[in-house]
Amino acid sequence: MGSNLLSIYETLLAHYGELHWWPAETPYEVMVGAVLTQNTAWGNVEKAIANFGENLSPESVANADFERLAEIIRPAGFFNQKARYLKAVTAWYAKYGYDAPAVRREPLAKLRAELLSTKGVGHETADSILLYAFGFTTFVVDAYTLRLCDRYTIGAGKSYEAVKSHFEEALPQSSNVFNNFHAVIVINAKEHCRKKPMCDGCPLSGKCERYGL
Template structure:
């Protein structure tokens, strides 16, 4: 089945109101850190962890780098798996230190190099790496998650159900526009949380006339 990504994007935009750029965060480092902490938890728990860090005036890569790991564990405990995630945060900061904790330096490096480096950091998978690249570093790297696969497989997208295949499809069929990339992923998340759930609310869906799942195909 042919999937027109731009038509779907425009339909989602009419249905949902999201902030431009979607991902919340006061600065690039908060977005980077949030992208890691959101692994295997909901965003509200991440917010609590980030607030703990802010309340201690520690939302700076240089400060978290030297912070005792046990103290870091306490601060990020609300986001779950806090002992493992504290190690992952330290791993990410060790990588970032090579660039003197400078986002300006990171932004001068090409996407492929950065992505490969991020994926070499223990604790950083494809979704986390692409979230950092897109939302923190403004690189054109479309984020794929379980919501994306569920929604588009139901719509009838017939491609291999793995991360790389989905990302390739989106990046080959979308204009190279950073805000479309950012907002599209956010709109998919909103639609999947509200309508295209594990048990979908098909009767209320803006795509019910298009969706193969709703038609019982």
């Protein structure tokens, strides 16, 4: 099974190349994007982030008037809820002085537990922050990962933690591999393995049991 996952990764990577995720300038911008992308398309997140202008910093979000913050992030949808979440994630970051190296010095399990107990942070958001903002070796599972597991019959289980463990045990313990694998799963799901799959041209079509179904 491990070699199967590795072969999926290598096939997708050969096709799409390294995608250099996450598209952000700073660890804090990754954190903001990970919260804002919940239940919305990435294009809406980009509009919300652009609204910050030069003021996308933990200090400016921590000090921002709540209504003003909600207005800035309005394009991302659920803006009142997400403004609360951004304030909460930023308060978590404040414990480390808004200092990414200080976060990186802490144990992964401790940070993950802290984030999972932060308002608005579920498993996918926590792991996205830890992997893409801080470079921890923690695999991100999202709806696209679950779809791939289902269609490619990877047999990784159904729960978030089961799928995450399955990938982590099968792959080299490398944040670079985890980073790229999640990214190529997402791009392949957008280009081919859509809700209604477009299997022609899918790099996995040669081995996928659901090809053409």
